[in-house]
Amino acid sequence: MALELRSLLQPTGELELSLVEVPTPEPTADEVIVRMEAAPINPSDLGLLLAAADLSTLKAAGTAAQPVVTATVPERVLAGMKARHGESMAVGNEGAGVVVEAGASPAAQALLGKTVSMIGGAMYTQMRCIRADQCMPLPAGTTAAEGASWFVNPMTALSMVETMRREGHKALVHTAAASNLGQMLNKICLKDGIDLVNIVRKPEQAALLKSLGAKYVVDSSTPTFVEDLTAALATTGATLAFDAIGGGKLAGQILSAMEVAINRTAKEYSRYGSAVHKQVYLYGSLDRSNTEIVRNIGMAWGVGGWLLFPFLQKIGAADVQRLKDRVASELKTTFASHYTREVSLAEALTLDAITVYGKAATGEKFLINPSK
């Protein structure tokens, strides 16, 4: 038996987070059992884990070893989650650990004793049964903690650059740019010679990115934000943005500043605005309020959702492998993740912890160690 973190949303709107005991299965020939040692809490895990619950309603119950936490999910989002009502959901997109049991196949046997990283859900567990071909053995000298975040953030950052190239843009804009992901993107762009306009929300985040060599950093909390952003867009020619905020006015402000930047060099009046396509992809929802697009952006623009997995599916296996290979070769440099706290499964369900990681605040990053 092993402990596994579960998220259960009742049709009444009550969310229950708990640790349940699950039997460890016998692996089939092609499977292995991984003793989990590290799994990050990424912003992309929070939707499934917390179901957009109101964190001010959090209540603790159960024991220290097997805590139970409840919270209320607001009416307005509850209906949209109908398909998960009453289902006990396992959580955790990615993680790493040691293969402690293996099926009879040579591929599975070859992994025995190895430290591997994985993507595929249900990683907040002590023992993960998984197909051998879904495991990536970590290079010698790499710990589970170092390899646990090898997929979501690195592949997302690389895919942003890949999207830029495929859609014919020459520079990028990124919001919430001081995040783990943002720091990776900054490193990639510096290395590859791509101009990146980093948008942050606090002076200390701007300072952090500048200390990491970022050339273009604009702070949305300053009175000169729009002006600074427009200047950076005019210099870099960036016409593609990836926005983690999602709600509010920021996406529209970016499009609007792009249009002004493009028109600074316009030779003649076009009643429809510039003919240059401007695109903002919303890949996160740090702000869940409505996205507001102001209408002074001409007609050549788009806003849309962007998700890693559909993108990878679209580009195909060969290109995905190329991106994966790059991550593997730069795991301790470009793609190094930094954690502010390492917690056990039980510690991840304290009100204290949930209140901090539930905010998805830049600079706070939790790593769950289920073996702790």
Added chain:
Amino acid sequence: MALELRSLLQPTGELELSLVEVPTPEPTADEVIVRMEAAPINPSDLGLLLAAADLSTLKAAGTAAQPVVTATVPERVLAGMKARHGESMAVGNEGAGVVVEAGASPAAQALLGKTVSMIGGAMYTQMRCIRADQCMPLPAGTTAAEGASWFVNPMTALSMVETMRREGHKALVHTAAASNLGQMLNKICLKDGIDLVNIVRKPEQAALLKSLGAKYVVDSSTPTFVEDLTAALATTGATLAFDAIGGGKLAGQILSAMEVAINRTAKEYSRYGSAVHKQVYLYGSLDRSNTEIVRNIGMAWGVGGWLLFPFLQKIGAADVQRLKDRVASELKTTFASHYTREVSLAEALTLDAITVYGKAATGEKFLINPSK
């Protein structure tokens, strides 16, 4: 000398509409002179003509034969029109008339005396000098008034269907659906067996479309709008909308209703919402306020501007010719336009007239007859 309608926006924000006398040029070998008899005032002409001026500030001056009208353009849109400040702009996307003079080339000579329709701007004029290959001779028995609107609305409606096919959708949504364009789209879809969900804003518009055979009509002024829309989307499977309104909550409501309609048949919970791509193209700006997108639509969605000319450029000459041929063969049926008023150039600049066509209200459609 001939009269030509001009729109002049000063850097101060004063807009001046007037008729100026321009000399009629000698046509070069490849050009003809067309005596203009008909040019519609389309919603797509209003941006250039009125520059988003505040119509409550309209003032009349000049004479009845050569009126001058002024109005004030709000500060917030003025900066975005910098490129036209101080430039006297000719107006009118399309029109038709009789070729009264022709250059020496055989192509130009062949048009002499013919009634032709044209696209290319500056059509609110008495004498239009234009390249012969930009003229489409109207079929015998077709008047200038019947052929004047052959391009913008018909080609836009056909291009919406073309976009639907190219982007892999199987049915369409259209807003402001009782417009001239909307009625054409309804006829095309009925003829081609495509399901079209028509969104209107008034009961009488719903009745009109139903009398024209429309199967799916929903009225946004009724309390059951969202419910009715969702039901129509579930039945038709429409995942692409063309929206003429642009601002406000409608585009977001459509996406949201599409997501609910798709999830009605969903088999299992996806934390990212449905994987089916939902798209709304904003091709007009009847509402110039911010576009608000509510965030319960999953991640597979897009909103963007859509313009006829870039679309035609993208699909290429052969496909454009195919669409043009269809318009020519159905000019008096599918693509017939209806006008509520025919006015002279001077009458088009009365406060009375501007106040009516400036609203771009469904059911009101002006035709300018510069020979009147």
